[in-house]
Amino acid sequence: MQVKAPRGTYDILPDQVHKWHYIEEVLKGTAELYGYREVRTPIFEHTELFERGVGESTDIVTKEMYTFSDKSKRSLTLRPEGTASCARAIIEHSLYNGLLPVKWYYTGPMFRYDRPQTGRYRQFHQFGVEAFGSTSPYLDAEVILLLVEILNRLGLSEFELHLNSVGCPSCREEYRHKLIQHITPVKDGLCKDCQVRYQQNPLRVLDCKVATCHEAITGYPTLSEYLCGECRDHYAIVRETLEQNGVKYIHDDNLVRGLDYYTKTAFEVHIPDIGAQSAIGGGGRYDGLVRDCGGPDLPGIGFALGIERLLLAVESLKSSCVRPVGIEAFVTVMDDKYELQAARLVNELRQAGIRTDKDYSGKSARAQMKYAAKLGAYLTLFVGDEEINGDFITIRDMQSKKQEQVARDHITDHVKLLLQNY
Incomplete structure (x- = not known):
């Protein structure tokens, strides 16, 4: 039987990796511009962390x-998301006693057993930022502005930013009762999952992706009607700061996010051009998460x-400006007796920072040229009788087909000069 990758996983092959490198460079560079530093947490954690942090009744758990x-x-779990792990690291290393806010970013694989579909896998990859230690609504706005800057740098200007406030535990409790009262008479119209969870957490019904659930609860009371004064003021400052910075958003009463730890600001980004599954990410404030994970009352x-x-x-x-990173120079050996000189030239060019390769399978000179073309080399350097006897190297531009002879001692500098045209 042929062994294949498990369902919901896939290989990222070399001809695709350059796209990942490009996006990761934009993500990391933008986060560092805003003062965020990278953190790397374990790929698995104690199961209790996610039960306490993400929520025992969530679909994830x-x-x-x-x-x-x-x-x-011991019960261990492959991390389904990154925020709870960051909260655990804050607690374990007592970073709440240091300089606040703690501003981190992370990237890496996450794992969820879900039905694989376009852009969604059982092993998937996330980039995230977390800021712990401040309740300021201006920090909420900064985090959203960072997200918007990432999208702009990637050329994704046609996005939709959905924004809402999910309140705090005190004002949300009154709303929870009102929402249950509204849902109870129509509960039979909900999907099986929502029929079970609406009593425990009715906001999950608003977050459900099943269309019939939203049809059943038409006319439901909105959370914005029940926000306390503090939450209302917090949300107003976030909106005003975004507006002052030219960021357009859509107030979305349906947006409650799917995890238990969210409070106040919640947001989500959609790219309509990628189809029905248009949400590419989101986040919000989670002022009780660190406490729920066993730490101090540290907002985030x-x-x-x-x-x-x-x-x-x-x-x-x-x-798209995403271009593959390939070989810049290829050394063609005209005769086997010059393999040693060719190897030395290859190493010299590599040490100078020039991406260089050569043939190692004894191909003819003509076959080596074809190989160089398939590798996408910009330049081919020839090493043969004429070059060795004359103490020069012949360089061929693979696009223009022009050739020139360059003194051996000047070869590295000249190759760098030619590569500036690419």
Whole structure:
């Protein structure tokens, strides 16, 4: 039987990796511009962390987590998201006693058992930022502005930013009762999942992706009607700051996010051009998360972007600046007796920072040229009798087909000069 990658996973082959490098460079560079530093957390955590941090009744915890017992019978889970792991790291290393806010970014694989579809996999990749230690609405706005800047730098200017406030535990409790009262008479019209969870967390019904659930609860009361004064003022400052910075947004009463830890600001980004599954990421404020994970009462705000979804969006652009990174120079050996000199030249060019390769299978000179073309080399350098006897190297431009002879001692500088045209 042929062994294949598990369902919902895939290989990122070399001819695709350059796209990942490009996006990751934009993500990291933009985050660092805003003062965020990289953190790397374990790929698996104790299951309790996600039960406490993400929420025991969430779909992630009840249906989607990859959980297993190790040889000591401890329950471990492949991380389904990054925020809870960051909260755990804050607590474990007592970073709440240091300089605040703690501003981090991360990137890496996450794992959820879900039905694979376009841009959504069981092993998927996320980029996220987290800022711990401040309740300021201006920090909320900064995090959103960082997200918007990333999209602009990737050329994804045709996005929709959905924005809402999900309130705090005190004002949300009154709303929760009102929403249950509205849903109860029409509960039979909900999907099976919502029929179970609406009593425990009715906001999940608003976040449900099943259309019949939204049809059943038409006319439901909105959370914005029940915000307390503090939450209302917080949301107003976030909106005003975005407006002052020219960021357009859509107030979306349906937007409540799917995790238990969100409070106040919630946001989500959609790229309509990538189809029905248009959401590429989102986030919000989570002032109770660190406390729920066993730490102090430390507020936080952050977001996560799905890199696979970003790739789909970037590839949908008519013009993309994502170019493969390939070989710049190829050394062609005209005679086997000059292999040693060719190897020395290859190493010299590489040490000068020039991406260089050569043939190692004994191809003829003509076959080596074809090989260089397939590798996408810009320049081919010939090493043969004429070159060795004359102490020069023949250089061929693979696009213009022009050739020139360059003194051996000047070869590295001249190759660099020629590559400036590419």
